[in-house]
Amino acid sequence: MTQNVRPVLIFFDGTPLQIEQITAIAYQQAQAALSSQPEFRARIQKGADFLDRLLAEDGVVYGVTTGYGDSCTVEIPPALVPELPHHLYAYHGCGAGRYLTPVETRAVLACRLASLAQGLSGVSWALLQQLEHLLQHDILPLIPAEGSVGASGDLTPLSYVAAVLCGEREVLYKNERMPAAEALRLTGTTPLKLRPKEGLALMNGTAVMTALACLAWLRAQYVGQLACRITAANVVGIAGNAHHFDETLFAAKPHPGQQRVAARIRSDLVAEAPLRNSHRLQDRYSLRCAPHVIGVLEDALPFMRQLVEGELNSANDNPLIDPEQERVLHGGHFYGGHIAFAMDGLKNAVANVADLLDRQLAQLVDTRYNQGLPSNLSAAQGERRAINHGLKAVQISASAWTAEALKLTMPASVFSRSTECHNQDKVSMGTIAARDALRVLELTEQVVAAMLIAARQAVVLRQRVQADVPVGDAMRAWVADLAARVPLVEEDRALDQDLQRLLADIRDRAWSMYAH
Template sequence: MIKKRITFGDAPLAIEDITSLAQGETLATLSKTEEFNQKIKAGVDYLQALLAKEGEIYGVTTGYGDSCTVGVPLNRVHELPINLMRFHGCGLGDIFSEEESAAILAARLASLTQGYSGVTPELLALLVTLLNKRVLPIIPQEGSVGASGDLTPLSYIAAVLMGEREVWYQGQRLSTVDVFRQLDIESIRLQPKEGLAIMNGTAVMTALACLAYSRAAYLAKLTTRITAMMSIALKGNPYHFAEGLFSVKPHQGQNQIAAWLRADLDVVDQYNTEKRLQDRYSLRCAPHVIGVLQDALPWFRQFIETELNSANDNPIIDGVNQKIYHGGHFYGGHIAFAMDSMKQAVANLADLVDRQIALIMDTKFNQGLPANLSAATSSHAMINHGLKAVQIGASAWTAEALKLTMPASVFSRSTECHNQDKVSMGTIAARDCLRVLQLTEQVAAAGLLAVRQAIGIRQHQKSGDCTLTSHVQDMYDLLVEDIAFIVEDRPLESDLRSLTKAIQQQKWSLYGA
């Protein structure tokens, strides 16, 4: 099968371009237009001309950061990026996954192909080769304060371009030298500005934000479907989602969630007198909770895609107009704010589903369902506990997600001799957001397990009030295929892991997507 190619350097890229490259579904290619090639060449030529005139350029003929007052003689400028890469090789913590590493490569390529970084065509071509052959730098997650960009993690890309450190290849952690030799890839010698161009930017936080966006958008839909199934299992009042009700509070995303719930529950704009007058908030207010995330998604996209399609290193090299700008585009404030906001909205989804799970387990609230959704026969009922521990687990995952909602962006630290005295913490915010997503996906998995069991019990009860609309029936049938009905207690870890993986792979088509 021939893979679609994503072209860098022609038009702005979308979040989906980065996620498809990260997952290996598409390949990267560079623009072949004369305009693009001339723009890249102009930046390189202008830098060379300045060096010939012995012009002063930060990070090219000077030291880095607070050391910008230290001059570097021309016979040493080619050694400077090597030292920059090496002294930043101090990352710690877990290693980014292959998907995350590929996303980071793609995000850095997106910035460099804006044509304002003074990098050579050879460097861009090597980045494309690494992406397409899935030779992905091993990058530790910890060590960035989000300005001067993601210096330490991005040094691992610079090192691989020069044939150093390690890479992921075919699922293994291997020496870069060995993989390059095997694939006949030539490493490059970084030109004077190219160390900064690779490292002094927001590619790590932006890449993680792209991956987070896709998962958050899917969770908004999934928790809506879980809410519909919870409402059915709990004999909730679908009138809470009536179109007339939501017409008077016209948040667009909130109204979208209500519309999806109406479709799932076949709601008519007429009060159902046979149902409880007012359901508890975790059902009745679900559109108001999920709707916050749904309404925030457009501006999350704007922040992320603007950053993705920006030149965000320093200095900025405008080769066409022969100007150099020294500034602070490496500052990741927009991504930090987006990720801090996203993790709060997502954690609220975990809290919502956790409360729904608590209701459906408790005989005081679950409208005649057995305690803890145990379907054990009467002779074995006293020794079976159903989903009791799953509910405890969901509560634990929710608590951890809520704990992580403290905004990272307010914890700026003054570093590097007070040169970097106000920093974004964008990469920490993005990493926190991914953890909150993981925990919320686990809570959603518990919610799916609960509604699969609860609806199964209702159908066994044959009470006649558990009618499913076609979309909900399709979802329920898929859950039945994967998750066996629980009669006697059994370990449920494998079921939860399977459901969590399915959520992350976005297995179920929801609401037309």
Template structure:
């Protein structure tokens, strides 16, 4: 009889895992291995087949041979069980910044998702230990740099393998500690890896896929935030709401683009806002916002497909079909789909930064802002000469946007032949994913400035006697009020770094509810 899974945990090995599952685990949710009998039988058969085959002198890459270009080197039987330990150790050469706790948890979950498909030749005890590390919040400290994305994320994932065997460091209870100490404190013994298990842990796409899951979640929220910001900016500029009419978008029916237009249109009371409008056609950064944000919105479904298919795949080498008793040598560790997804996502996100940058430029400049004060200064007339409002913030936005745009060079086209030309075409998927996160970080900074500037602009517009206050609809008033709860209007010059950082934190925490999920 199959045991009913605990609904409070993400179960791995039977049902498909989603991006949202990985994000939830990254943020503290629990994990377990499936109790589905067929899935567990497949996992156990795969591990048993590897154990039987090598003892019968079957040739299995990475079990009875060396690794990579060393696949021509035969491993004598008395050394086979030592080989996984050497693999975990010689790949311990990662550099750069370390992934944080959230990323580490996502990486553990992504590797568990792949290995629990039951085609990697690993034992149930290894899968359960990965789930237990997630449960007990024992998270490997993993350097970000050192992977070319095929043969998968070898070097960063060696830190997962190292943590399982009792070597290297982990995050534990808010500290970085040697894993050997943590295992002792938790009453756990280090795992002794069986043949193929070291390779199975390391020879896959878990790092780039985990980062992709977190990047997707951030990008999805940014699309919604940029949409709400566009509505706020449109009102603040006395824009024309008819640019977002459903009939207009019915004749260019990209679904995501139409969704963005509907959200903006719903945020605006078209009749009331139209009474404020002085222009037949607004400038492109307002009028074409659905077309710009819509590219990201329309990309999300295929990005999800790429990421979740990779997440739910057996992506190591060789594939071990224990039930059919096949060893299949291939290249499933190649991260091309994630590389392309992340290269594409970072372009779409950088365009969001550029959009908000241009909208902010309209708000700041008296030639374009339809009667708002220069630089959105809230100073009184007798003090306006020495006050500068958001002038420096706009300079910062220009810098962050430029850096985001610079980061959009695709990583996937920079393949490098390595490892004695065995790995002569590689994906660069992990670099692409890390680049995407950097673009997201910069775009969130631009969006934070945009949130504050749009709020300041609405405040200043409300002070004008000829402004129709009903143009600020209840949903926009709610957003305005939530920002005003922590943001004091800039009437006299003051450093804004603190409130900008707070706003970035709110964006990353997805503090504001933005439109219902379909």
């Protein structure tokens, strides 16, 4: 756990959780714990007991006494039923691509625990304890990111969780890669033997896409807030028109998120100040319409939260086991359509923010449009101006990052494939959409980092040509904070380390603002 933040316990008992609680666990600012309430444990046990009775009475349950997927017509001999969960995670061990990061993996474990804690999956208390053990001891399954079509849930990536619970495959423990069985031994526990249905309960769900969506949502919210402050700084830098963000003006178009964005920008500006070096009554769209662009993200985030948290707080495997009415309910809750839709929308809104900031940067560096600022925002003076190039290359890189982000906005959800002998003939692609959203956010955060350097540079250079340039107190403090992080670019220098430090700050701030 990080030393300067006091950890808190987040209890899992089937009651609703929020995005911030999952991300707090993911970033090790909180610890997951099963509720100690007897009623909760009794509810979990009741489902497992009902399933045991059903099997003893020769009940037929998909994935317990039958094969999986299109093999549901294959009857499993009673003597082989205990072996079936092992076969499920064994044959799904075919993931590829990068491994999920430690932050992403903790979020996956927390999301799977949240779903199973609903008490509708027929799993044992021991399985929940083993998941809790992984989280509390930070034993992180090495989960390949690629291989899920988002229905029947995240089968292949979650097979790595199931295998680790049983002491198989590999984990990251104390920054060391090791066999799962060894990490379990070092932390005082033994591999789990999965009961009937438990392999399916672990794997046949949406935990990976939901975990990535929680992380993406939080980062997107902070990107939107930073874009407001950067826009205000760029209005100051370019001697723009503060009246474009007037409260009465935005009352005429009542999108609440858009109005909040305009208010944030307005609060950083001094609307009564006279304009200098400007004959323009209206600024170009990337400044004037910034609330309309950022506002789309701001207005979409509450709806996207509803979709993500709805999935987070669901029992999403199949079949579900209703211990109260003693019914086995066969359905399709593993389908990740809500996450797919939310993440396809999120990446679109975020990429548009990257594009907005990239267009603002193009104005700032160009003497045809920046209203008296030096070319490429170079702070070099005197004869040294001739050999210094300021932020010329930063603008090129930001344009490249923006183009890549925009390229990734093609919705993943429309690329459904028919898989598994046409049993999974309509799938969500929710996990691909969530991974795309995280990549778009990564690229957009890089654009934001570049813009932090540029916006700070523009404000300082504007103050050189207009000593009385109006800057609000919050903006002044923000520019001073940036000055402490990144020296003014006067002589040409490599800026990659400055950008990396700013990126780390952005990502650190994104979760720390909301995790509590």
